[in-house]
Amino acid sequence: MIGDNVALDRISIEFGNFQAASDVSVDIRPGEFFSFLGPSGCGKTTILRTISGFQEPTRGTVEIGGRPMKGISPNKRPTALIFQNLALFPLMPVWENIAFGLRVRGMGKTERRARAERLLDIVEMSGTGDKMVSQLSGGQRQRIAIARALAVEPKVMLLDEPLSALDLKLRQHMRAELRAIQERTGVTFIYITHDQGEALAMSDRIGVMSRGRLQQVDSPEAIYNRPVNAFVASFVGENTILDGRIAAEDGKFVRFDTTAGTFLALPGPELQEGAFSRLFVRPEHVRVGGEAASNSVSAAIAKIVFEGNLITVVGRTSHGTDLTAQFTNNSTSIRPKVGDHLNFSFDPADAQVLASEPVRTKEVA
Ligand SMILES: Nc1ncnc2c1ncn2[C@@H]1O[C@H](COP(=O)(O)OP(=O)(O)OP(=O)(O)O)[C@@H](O)[C@H]1O
Ligand SMILES: [Mg+2]
Numbered sequence: 001m002i003g004d005n006v007a008l009d010r011i012s013i014e015f016g017n018f019q020a021a022s023d024v025s026v027d028i029r030p031g032e033f034f035s036f037l038g039p040s041g042c043g044k045t046t047i048l049r050t051i052s053g054f055q056e057p058t059r060g061t062v063e064i065g066g067r068p069m070k071g072i073s074p075n076k077r078p079t080a081l082i083f084q085n086l087a088l089f090p091l092m093p094v095w096e097n098i099a100f101g102l103r104v105r106g107m108g109k110t111e112r113r114a115r116a117e118r119l120l121d122i123v124e125m126s127g128t129g130d131k132m133v134s135q136l137s138g139g140q141r142q143r144i145a146i147a148r149a150l151a152v153e154p155k156v157m158l159l160d161e162p163l164s165a166l167d168l169k170l171r172q173h174m175r176a177e178l179r180a181i182q183e184r185t186g187v188t189f190i191y192i193t194h195d196q197g198e199a200l201a202m203s204d205r206i207g208v209m210s211r212g213r214l215q216q217v218d219s220p221e222a223i224y225n226r227p228v229n230a231f232v233a234s235f236v237g238e239n240t241i242l243d244g245r246i247a248a249e250d251g252k253f254v255r256f257d258t259t260a261g262t263f264l265a266l267p268g269p270e271l272q273e274g275a276f277s278r279l280f281v282r283p284e285h286v287r288v289g290g291e292a293a294s295n296s297v298s299a300a301i302a303k304i305v306f307e308g309n310l311i312t313v314v315g316r317t318s319h320g321t322d323l324t325a326q327f328t329n330n331s332t333s334i335r336p337k338v339g340d341h342l343n344f345s346f347d348p349a350d351a352q353v354l355a356s357e358p359v360r361t362k363e364v365a
Helices: 046-050 094-098 100-104 111-121 137-151 168-185 195-204 220-225 229-236
Strands: 008-015 018-028 033-037 059-064 077-082 156-160 188-193 206-209 211-216 238-251 253-260 261-267 277-281 296-306 311-314 324-328 341-345 352-356
Touching: 008 046, 018 046, 018 059, 018 211, 033 046, 033 195, 046 059, 046 077, 046 156, 046 188, 077 137, 077 324, 094 100, 094 111, 094 137, 100 111, 100 137, 111 137, 111 168, 137 156, 137 168, 168 188, 188 195, 188 220, 195 220, 195 229, 206 220, 206 229, 211 220, 211 229, 229 277, 229 352, 238 261, 238 324, 296 324
Parallel strands: 033 188, 033 206, 077 156, 156 188, 261 352
Antiparallel strands: 008 018, 008 059, 206 211, 238 253, 238 277, 253 261, 277 352, 296 311, 296 341, 311 324
16 A cells, blocks of 8 residues: 655634634645654644645645545545644544544454454554453553554655653654554654654654744755754754844855854855854754864853763853854763853754744744
């Protein structure tokens, strides 16, 4: 089985005069694991409801498997939806929960049971068919919910923050599980989350959203390494951010003036002449110690956070600018002390100057 593609073409959704989605266009490929990532209220659920048919777009079109979906009701679409709250029937055996949608469609009991057993294999829960749902753990229930959604053989699975009710450890385990289930079935998965770690770990591609607009659609690597604007850079991962202005171009780099000094960095794709901009550099790309050189600045160690495998060090320059460096904890890594004056430096190719409008810091639900 292979999933359908989902093409959104210039989708806008308005509630009264509030614009919940603006001009969203993306072509999600057959069998792709695609995530919409963005802060609370940015329009993720609204987009998913539009794909599933519970919400008609104000403008724009949805096509699934090449078929226009306008006027097609949710139960006639080749989609299945999974929410945070699973709505399983607790006092019904697992297998009947899974086969519930098939009974509604008039399939006989023997066939339903056989289909349920095959799906239990897919979600690695074989042998639990006769248990009651109330006897299962949160993660196990999640897998049953997925099996139930898969039972009706959707071409597209729509998942709205399905792991958010689980504890951290189980959530991390279920990421890998979900990805494996998606690969085993070949169904297109459209996944919604405000958790960047989840999106990075599971997706073929991610669409980062802010205020109803898609900011960037790219692979996890590209989203993390080459964010197109300040919103994407600050929503995904940690950064040192230096405010300033571009002084000159210098080969493939730009010379960027800040109060902490002048640095070389890559110019981002959405920069406009004269617009206010910011330099972004990831903590794992900042080195601490060594001689003063280009792209380096002296800073006093203000904070050290020991996290076992990682050490995070914050330095403050004489102008009050903070730089964050992170390195792995090994026998050769330096051991700075609070108050030490050390050089913080980074490679120009690891830093980007990005348009800072619109600047928004991480909003957490
Ligand atoms: N039926 C509706 N009527 C009016 N406004 C709505 C309606 N549905 C959603 N909205 C608004 O649209 C915006 C986007 O909502 P949506 O539920 O899509 O956000 P979200 O990205 O899924 O957020 P969360 O991560 O909190 O679930 C919100 O400001 C919300 O209040
Ligand atoms: Mg939502």
